[in-house]
Structures are given as C-alpha cells and as structure tokens.
Amino acid sequence: MNTLEDKVALITGGTRGIGLACATLFAAQGARVAICGRDEARALAAAEAIGGVCVGYACDVSDPEQTASLVAAVEKRFEAVHILVNNAGMASDGLLIRMKNEQWNEVLRTNLDGVFYLCRAVSRGMVRQRYGRIVTVGSVVGIHGQAGQCNYAAAKAGLIGFTKACARELAPRNITVNLVAPGLVETDMTADMTPAMREEALKRIPLGRSGLPEDVAPLIAFLASDQAAYITGAVIPVDGGLGM
Numbered sequence: 001m002n003t004l005e006d007k008v009a010l011i012t013g014g015t016r017g018i019g020l021a022c023a024t025l026f027a028a029q030g031a032r033v034a035i036c037g038r039d040e041a042r043a044l045a046a047a048e049a050i051g052g053v054c055v056g057y058a059c060d061v062s063d064p065e066q067t068a069s070l071v072a073a074v075e076k077r078f079e080a081v082h083i084l085v086n087n088a089g090m091a092s093d094g095l096l097i098r099m100k101n102e103q104w105n106e107v108l109r110t111n112l113d114g115v116f117y118l119c120r121a122v123s124r125g126m127v128r129q130r131y132g133r134i135v136t137v138g139s140v141v142g143i144h145g146q147a148g149q150c151n152y153a154a155a156k157a158g159l160i161g162f163t164k165a166c167a168r169e170l171a172p173r174n175i176t177v178n179l180v181a182p183g184l185v186e187t188d189m190t191a192d193m194t195p196a197m198r199e200e201a202l203k204r205i206p207l208g209r210s211g212l213p214e215d216v217a218p219l220i221a222f223l224a225s226d227q228a229a230y231i232t233g234a235v236i237p238v239d240g241g242l243g244m
C-alpha cells in the first residue's frame with residue numbers, strides 16, 4: 001500500500017532501531033526519505049540498505065546549526081519536507097542523587113532541544129505549503145516516570161507539552177503534530193538491560209513481551225499519512241498495555 005507516495009519524509013535517527021524500521025516502512029510506502037544520525041558512515045550505509053529513494057545525512061540534532069543545515073539540504077534536494085519524524089534520542093541513566101550535569105544536559109539537548117530545532121526549521125516550509133505531518137517519538141517514561149531516568153523522563157514529558165502547543169499553533173495551516181509513546185522496545189538502547197531488569201519489566205506488560213521496532217513503525221506511518229488528517233495533539237502509547 002503506497003500511502004506515502006509523493007511525500008518527502010525526514011526521519012531523525014533513522015539509522016538504527018525504531019527509526020530504521022520507520023524509514024524502511026516509509027520507503028516501502030513510496031515516500032522519499034532522508035535519515036540522519038551522528039555517525040555518517042552508518043547513515044550512508046543505512047540509506048543504501050533501505051533502498052527506494054533514501055538519502056543519509058550526518059547530523060547531531062542537539063546542535064541548532066547542524067539541524068538548520070540538515071533541513072536546508074533536504075529541502076534543496078527534494079524541494080519540500082512534508083513529514084518530520086523526530087525519532088533520534090538517547091539515554092544516560094543514573095539516580096538523581098548521582099546524576100551529573102553533563103548527563104542531564106546531553107539528554108535534554110538531544111531529546112528535547114533537538115526536537116524544537118527540527119520542528120522550527122521544517123515548520124517554515126510546512127506553513128508555506130499549507131501541509132505537514134510531525135510525529136515525535138516520546139516514551140511511556142515521559143508519562144509514568146522511571147527511577148534512574150529523571151533526565152530522560154523530563155525530556156520525554158517536555159515533548160508532550162511541546163507537541164500539544166505546536167499542534168494548536170500549526171493546526172490552522174493543515175499541519176498535524178502528534179506523539180507516539182513506546183514502552184519497552186528491543187533496540188540498541190535497551191540491549192544492556194540486565195536479565196533481572198528485563199524480567200521485572202516484562203511482568204508489567206499485559207501482552208507479556210517486549211515490543212519490536214516493527215511494532216512501532218506502522219503507527220508512525222499512519223500518523224504521517226493523509227489518512228490521519230483529523231488527528232492532532234494526540235499522545236498514543238505503543239506499550240503492550242503497560243499503561244492501562
């Protein structure tokens with residue numbers, strides 16, 4: 001089903017995990033896709049592996065100049081950006097009492113500031129073209145909190161308010177802004193969980209398993225499509241029932 005035919009999508013962190021699954025699905029649905037990550041070689045290799053029309057860029061989303069250059073480069077290459085998926089993210093866990101300023105700042109700059117820079121940059125073109133779809137990858141941790149992740153929780157919770165404010169601001173220009181909140185998903189980000197932590201987490205998931213990137217990507221693709229024209233400002237969990 002080519003529901004993203006003729007669309008240009010910028011997917012941050014599309015080189016691994018949830019972003020890679022998303023980019024692969026978007027390309028299969030006919031979108032022209034731009035992905036980015038900090039590691040240029042990985043971005044280029046991922047773009048080639050994804051196939052279709054997919055271009056990889058090196059960009060650190062926590063840097064306002066790099067994000068502005070990225071959006072300018074994608075707009076120049078494809079003449080528009082119709083869809084932005086804010087997926088790039090990282091964690092640097094630690095208990096509050098031991099959390100270093102650097103850990104706090106790095107997570108907030110990447111997971112929250114980066115989304116602001118990208119949304120600001122793409123929204124100019126989206127307003128002009130009277131069309132846009134912005135989907136941000138938050139987390140259930142931004143809704144429920146998680147011990148050892150006060151920095152990550154603050155950033156992901158911040159994204160919820162940011163999403164709703166942008167949704168209100170951009171709705172009159174036919175731009176929707178939504179947030180997807182995954183639970184535990186098997187990616188590099190969660191690969192170093194201890195067996196005890198994993199077992200404890202699985203006990204709390206009604207569906208009895210962790211998620212895969214391919215469990216999250218279809219919702220992002222739907223929210224990015226024309227079929228989701230009447231959904232904005234929504235926060236939608238993909239968590240195996242964890243939040244019930």
Ligand code: NAP
Pocket residue numbers: 012013014015016017018019036037038039040042059060061062086087088089090110137138139140181182183184185186187188189190
């Ligand atoms: P992942 O496998 O570690 O992939 C992270 C991606 O983000 C990579 O492509 C990485 O590329 C990129 N990235 C990280 N920092 C970046 C930066 N400063 N600038 C540009 N790109 C950057 O993680 P994932 O699990 O797929 O996570 C994707 C999103 O889902 C994140 O926002 C995460 O918070 C969220 N999420 C994940 C889970 C989970 O259980 N896995 C649950 C809830 C939410 P480079 O390393 O090359 O920069």
